[in-house]
Structure formats: C-alpha cells, structure tokens
Amino acid sequence: MANKVRLGFVPLVDCAIPVVARAMGFAQQENIDLELVREMSWAAIRDKLSFGMFEAAHLLAGIPIAARLGLGGLPVQNIVVPMALGRGGNAITVSTQLYQRMLEADPNAMLGPRGRSARALKKVIDEDKAEGRPILSFATVFPFSSHNYELRYWMAAAGIDPDMDVNIGVIAPPRMFDSLRNGWVDGYCVGEPWNQRAVFHGDGVIVALKDDIWSRSPEKVLGLREDWAQSNPELVSALVRALVRAAEWADQPGNRVELAHILSEEANVGAPFEVLKASLSGKPVLRPGEPPIDLPDRHVFYRYTATFPWLSQGRWIGEQMKRWRQIPQDTDLKAVIPDVFRPDLYRTAVAGLDVLVPQDDWRIEGAADAPDRSLVGMDQFLDDTIFKAEF
C-alpha cells in the first residue's frame, strides 16, 4: 500500500516541484500516493494544513515562522520546514501608466540597475505629494510573504517609506493580474506567471526581478505539521527525497518546455503555455512588445542549494518581520528559526544520495567573495548588504 500524502498548493510557477513529483513518478518511486489540492489562498492552505486536512503544503517561507510566533490572529501552530521549494520567480510589476511616469521622472534610474529602479518611483511619489494627489497603491500576496519584504526592501533602499508613502495591500496571487488591469493597484510584487502575464497582455511592465533585489531571498517551502512529521519520520524522508528528485528534474534546461506544458494544465497553474515557457526558459519579457532578455537563472529549482532550508534565509525573513514591526523587536529569532527550519530533516532524507549539501546550516549572506560561491550561486543584495546572523 502506498502512503497517502495530501499536499495543498497555490497555482504559481514554483508549485512545479510537487507537481513534477507526482506527474513524473518521483513520488510513486518513494511509494507515496501524492494527492495535490489546488488552493486559491494562502490562508486556506495554512488552515487546512494546521487543522489536518493536508499533511503537507506549498507555503510562503514566512507562514510557518508567523504560525510558530502565533501571528496573524491564530493560536500558535507548529509547522516545520524540512526543505525549500526552489528560489521562486518573483518580480515587481507596475502599470504601464506608472511606468511612463517613472521613466519621465528619472530616465537614468530606469536605465541603471533594476534593483535601483525605485529611485524613479521616489520622484513620482514626491511629485504626487507636492501636487496633493492620493498615494499610489501596491499589492503583495500575504503579510508574511517574501514578496512583501522584497517590495519593501526595494522601496526603502530608494528612500520610500512603505508604510507612509504608499499603500501596500494584500491580494491573492490569482487575482493580482485583474487588479492591475482594472487600475485598482498601481503595481505589485508576485511570483510568476502573474508578472509575465501582465506584460504579455500589455497591462504592466516589470521594473525589478527577484534577482535584482536579492537572488537568495527564501521563497516557498515545504510545510509539515510538526506532530505529523514526528510520528512519520520515514515518510517525511521519502517525501523530501521525492521532491528533491523532482526539483532536479525541473531544473534541467532540457525539461523546461515539458514543464511549461505540465504547469499550463488547468489542474496545475492553468496559465497560457507561451507565458510559462518564456519565464521557464529564462527568457522573460520585461516590457510589452520588447524582445526577451537572457536570464538563465530566472527560475532555479535545484541548483545553488535551492531546496536546502538554510537557517540564515529563515532568519532573514524573521529580521524583515522585525524591521516592519510585525513582531516585537526582542523576539528571539536565534531560538525560534531552528525550530521551524529543519536542515537536519533534509540531511537525514538525502543521506547517501548524490545531492550536494552544504557543510553548515547557516552562512553569511550577501558576501560577494564568499568561498562557497560555486555551491550557492550569485549572492548580492541590491544595496550590497552583508547579512550576518549566527546560530
């Protein structure tokens, strides 16, 4: 008898790992009957995981940390993270109108590094203030999402106060695109395919990619209920192995077209094949009607330790929660993060396999000359920050 595991996911490109684990037989090889359940909201996934409707979930990295701290109006939920689900493919997209205004306000900033394009936004905001116009509205997908922290990081580095100078709301990913089209928001930070789709429709322009902000910022993770993980250690290992194998498959450039086909199915992401292919082939289009740019690392599922649950990445999310006053300043993240992010479970699962694992569970993030650069890939913050938080 195969072991049944119900896994909830949100239709985004980075649901690829669980989808591939089922579609390409990696789950079956581990004797797992992986049932995938498509959900349209992060709150619904979190609750169904917490209250036992799912054993596993595709989660924003911030959700299990927030759950452990009892944030978000819910009593404390103990969710553990045995692995990450790739590096995601976030981007910041603005409406074509706002893009035009940014271009006019500061053409140099728009030509320079994309990580610094918010300098043009700052000028637009200053103009609006001087004219007494209402503030601009932006959206992210969840209060504890990397999107929220990346958008705020990008803004703050250009001198914008994300709490006062703009309005940042929350919209579930599948609804983002319509909100921009209808003019309800002026811009957003979301995962693919929702940026690429706005560009293909001529409704939006991508002004910064995740890699432009911080390529190693943690994105989606595998979340398991702690009590379930404790009572099913072998199944947890088997599930992690199946998902790591799936990540390896999804990462091969030669498999990306097939992956775009699989994800375009209505039961998975359900977005047009062309949109998914552009993004997955590392040839995203940033502005409507323009040729794609070459970006082979646009989607990373496996290489650069993209499935390893680094403590230092979890810590960064926690520090962003502090920065934006979502949690008290004295929260002991050094103690909390290792309860949630569990590299030990990852190491146990892949022991004996030819999977590259780092020597330590944490590292200094953002150092351009780090000795493990070939293992972890590009690692730079848009403002050259070095993030050092020891464990």
Added chain:
Amino acid sequence: MVKLEEFNILVIDENPDRAAIVERGLVESGYTRVARIGTSHNLVERIQALAPDIIIIDLENPDRDTLEQMFQVSRAIARPIAMFVDQSDASMIHEAVSAGVSAYVVDGLRQDRIRPIVEMAISRFNVFDQLRRERDEAQAKLNERKLIERAKGILMKEKGLSEEDSYALLRKNAMKQNRKIYEIAQSVITAFQLEF
C-alpha cells in the same frame, strides 16, 4: 452585555445564494444586524465602513488573504481582528473546516457569544451543500430521462417499434450488460449519430 441583535455580522461570499441562506439563518435566530457583500476590490475600506463585530467568510475565499492584512496592527482598522478558533472544542474546528467556514472576530468578544453564530454558519453552509447536491442530482435525473426519451424516439423511428417495446428493449439490454438504462440510451444515440 451586548444583546444578540447588537452584534454586527458581515457575511462575505462570492455565492449570493449561500450568503442569503446564512443571513436568513442568523436573522431567524435573532441576529438582526447582518450585512453581506460579494467580491470587491476595496474590501478593507468596505469592512471599515461596516465595522462588523464578526465576519463569516468561506474558508477558501481568496479575499481571506486580504483579511489577514487586518490582523496587523495597522492604520487600516481601528479594532484588532483575529480569526476565531475555539481551541477548547476540537470537533468544532473540524466541523468548521470541513463545512468550509471561517470566522473573524474583533478583539474582546467572548467565545461563548461567538460560538452559536459560527455554529449557525456551519449548519447553514451544510444546508446549502445539501441543497446543491439535491439540485445536481435532480438535474442529472432529468438529463437521464431526456436521453431515454431520445433513444426511444430513435428506436421507434428507425426500427418501427412501439414506445413500450422500445423501452423494453433498452431495459433488456441494460440488464444483460449490467448497465443503467440511460447508459444504453446514450449508446443508442451515439450509434445512430455515427451513421448519419
């Protein structure tokens, strides 16, 4: 002490029929201040304007992610809101999740005052599900009957059988093949459609 009718209850649902059923249940139980809204892009502003004490929303509604924002201590809302989870009652949590109900309440409301409202919503969601199932079944039955009528018509016209004999033929084949009569009727229709 807040009287029943003084609770401001907001029902958020994309399905207007279900929202109406929930609203009626609450009103009949003595909660008179019930408002309902569907999907809207300015949800936070609308909630602020309505100032509900309790929000009932289906568990899978994508608007929930927007509501989660209101948990943050923010300038968006004057009164902190939290998701209602009665931890002393595991069976209620299970019932709510399987019925697809979630509830948000303003800080400081007593659990025992909220529980009957959430229980009412759960029972109404279940009633709605039951109604929908019955309607789907009735629709399926009607479709089956239509198929049988069409197959009978084809047999009468093409094979010169009487209405009773046509039906008897369908039934005989159904019994022989251990299938439903409407399935045989569907095969008859398909077979004759192929010929033309």
